[in-house]
Amino acid sequence: MSMLTRWQPFREMRREMRRFRREMGDFFGRRGLELPEWSGAVISYPPVNFSGDGDFVYAEAELPGLRLQDIEVTVADNQLTLKGKREPSLPAKAEWHRRERTFGSFERALTLPESVDPAKVEARLENGVLTIKMAKHEMAKSKRITVKAE
Amino acid sequence: MAETTAVSPKESSEVVASEPTRGGVYYSPRVDIYETDDEVGLLCDMPGVRPQDLDVRFENGELTLLGKVQPRRMSGESIDEEYGVGDFYRLFTIGTDVDNDKISAVCRDGVLSIHLPKSEKLKPKRITVKTD
Numbered sequence: 001m002s003m004l005t006r007w008q009p010f011r012e013m014r015r016e017m018r019r020f021r022r023e024m025g026d027f028f029g030r031r032g033l034e035l036p037e038w039s040g041a042v043i044s045y046p047p048v049n050f051s052g053d054g055d056f057v058y059a060e061a062e063l064p065g066l067r068l069q070d071i072e073v074t075v076a077d078n079q080l081t082l083k084g085k086r087e088p089s090l091p092a093k094a095e096w097h098r099r100e101r102t103f104g105s106f107e108r109a110l111t112l113p114e115s116v117d118p119a120k121v122e123a124r125l126e127n128g129v130l131t132i133k134m135a136k137h138e139m140a141k142s143k144r145i146t147v148k149a150e
Numbered sequence: 151m152a153e154t155t156a157v158s159p160k161e162s163s164e165v166v167a168s169e170p171t172r173g174g175v176y177y178s179p180r181v182d183i184y185e186t187d188d189e190v191g192l193l194c195d196m197p198g199v200r201p202q203d204l205d206v207r208f209e210n211g212e213l214t215l216l217g218k219v220q221p222r223r224m225s226g227e228s229i230d231e232e233y234g235v236g237d238f239y240r241l242f243t244i245g246t247d248v249d250n251d252k253i254s255a256v257c258r259d260g261v262l263s264i265h266l267p268k269s270e271k272l273k274p275k276r277i278t279v280k281t282d
Contacts, residue, residue, distance in 0.1 A: 053226030128197035128260020
């Protein structure tokens, strides 16, 4: 039996817009237009995956080389902001054959799929993967409606 | 200037290799490669990979990187995915003489750092010129 879900008419459109934006970002990123000094400022970094269940919204992002103290995670009612900076590590007297990794400052504000309670946010950064767990606002939680039989 | 040695990447699709037993997509990690007088070094972004999940091999001048990713503990149903999650794989041909015994690798915060020290005979040696 399926639970009643909120009618979200723009959800499909938002998803398509996000996909479009990501594909544009991928296109410009991989074609070498992503210069080290631009990184983060031009492309939407980091890419974020959202998931959710009845009570929580989860966000995950890949931020290799960073620790929790290197980033700022801010949550307002329906917005998540990730901000930080990745410093390059330069070995002394090295000659570079290949540079694919990106460095620099990044800041990204994302609209959350549901309203959350900013007081109930947990964040972990392990092995370069950031996981954020946000509790939905009471009103946003899906409630099961009991249907009585006449 | 020291003679530069070629480090050419061999994309996995060009290699006639046996199929991996694990199905699924392999992602190519972003890698920076540098060279100093003493070593060739690689820095690879492999988020989600712990040191114990790495399989790094060096054989016949080929460096194979395989990083298994922990299945993500993403609870609930996916709402929006901007990136995929999967194991990392990449193969490089290292065109320089490497001292196999001294290869070292460190993995921290999802970044793998590999040091391939050059063989003694390849290191540039400064020859002192004496005057008579």
